[in-house]
Amino acid sequence: MRQIKLGDITVDVVFKDIKNIHLSVHPPNGRVSISAPHRMKLDTLRIFTVSKLGWISKQQKKFREQERETRREYLERESHYIWGKRYLLSISEQSQKWSVELRHRRMILRVRPGTDENKRRSFIEEWYRSQIKQEARLLIAKWEELMKVKVSRFFVQHMKTKWGSCNYDSSSIRLNTDLAKKPKECLEYIIVHEMTHLLEPTHNTRFTALMEHFMPKWQFYRSQLNRLPVSHENWIY
Numbered sequence: 001m002r003q004i005k006l007g008d009i010t011v012d013v014v015f016k017d018i019k020n021i022h023l024s025v026h027p028p029n030g031r032v033s034i035s036a037p038h039r040m041k042l043d044t045l046r047i048f049t050v051s052k053l054g055w056i057s058k059q060q061k062k063f064r065e066q067e068r069e070t071r072r073e074y075l076e077r078e079s080h081y082i083w084g085k086r087y088l089l090s091i092s093e094q095s096q097k098w099s100v101e102l103r104h105r106r107m108i109l110r111v112r113p114g115t116d117e118n119k120r121r122s123f124i125e126e127w128y129r130s131q132i133k134q135e136a137r138l139l140i141a142k143w144e145e146l147m148k149v150k151v152s153r154f155f156v157q158h159m160k161t162k163w164g165s166c167n168y169d170s171s172s173i174r175l176n177t178d179l180a181k182k183p184k185e186c187l188e189y190i191i192v193h194e195m196t197h198l199l200e201p202t203h204n205t206r207f208t209a210l211m212e213h214f215m216p217k218w219q220f221y222r223s224q225l226n227r228l229p230v231s232h233e234n235w236i237y
C-alpha cells in the first residue's frame with residue numbers, strides 16, 4: 001500500500017484491477033483511502049485528491065461531530081441498546097448460568113454473585129452476538145433468494161474498523177457485533193451490502209447499480225447508520 005500526504009491529510013492508496021478511481025472517507029475518524037487502477041501514476045492521484053479536498057474536509061467534519069457512546073461499566077441502571085431501543089441495565093445476582101432478558105425497557109442480566117465488570121461485558125457481548133446470528137440467518141436466507149447468490153458462511157465478531165466485510169473467494173461475510181445496538185434495517189443494509197460484493201467485489205458503478213436495484217433506499221440506511229452514536233472506541237461505512 002502507498003500513501004499520499006497533503007498537509008495533515010494522509011491518503012492510503014491501493015492499486016487494484018479496476019477501471020476507475022474510488023475515493024472514500026471512512027467513519028468514525030475520517031480515514032481517507034483511494035482504490036486506483038494499476039496503470040495510474042501516484043502524481044495523477046495526488047492531483048485528483050487535491051481537487052477533492054473540500055469534499056474530504058466536509059466528510060471528516062461530519063464524522064468528527066458524530067456522537068460517541070460513553071464507556072460502559074455494566075452497572076445498575078446503565079443505558080444499553082438493542083435494535084435501536086434504549087434499555088436500563090438491571091443486575092440480578094443468583095446461583096445459575098448467566099442470561100439476558102428484556103422486560104419493560106429493562107435489560108436484566110442474571111449473573112452469579114461477585115461477577116466482575118469484564119465478565120458482565122463478555123456475557124452481554126455474547127448475547128448481542130446471538131441476537132445478530134438469529135436475525136442474520138433469516139435475512140441472509142431472504143436475500144439469497146432475491147439476489148441469487150449463496151453465502152457459504154457468516155461470522156459475527158467485534159470489529160474495530162468496519163460494520164461488515166466480505167470474502168469474495170470463500171463467499172463468506174463478517175458482521176460487527178455492535179450492529180445489534182442499531183435498528184434492524186441497518187443490519188439488513190450491511191448484509192445486502194456485503195452480499196452484493198459476492199456479485200461485484202469492488203465499489204464501482206456496477207456495485208452501486210446493484211445496490212440501487214436490490215435496496216433503493218440503501219443510501220438512507222447508510223446515512224442513518226453513520227449518524228447513530230458509535231462506540232467510545234475509535235473504531236466504517
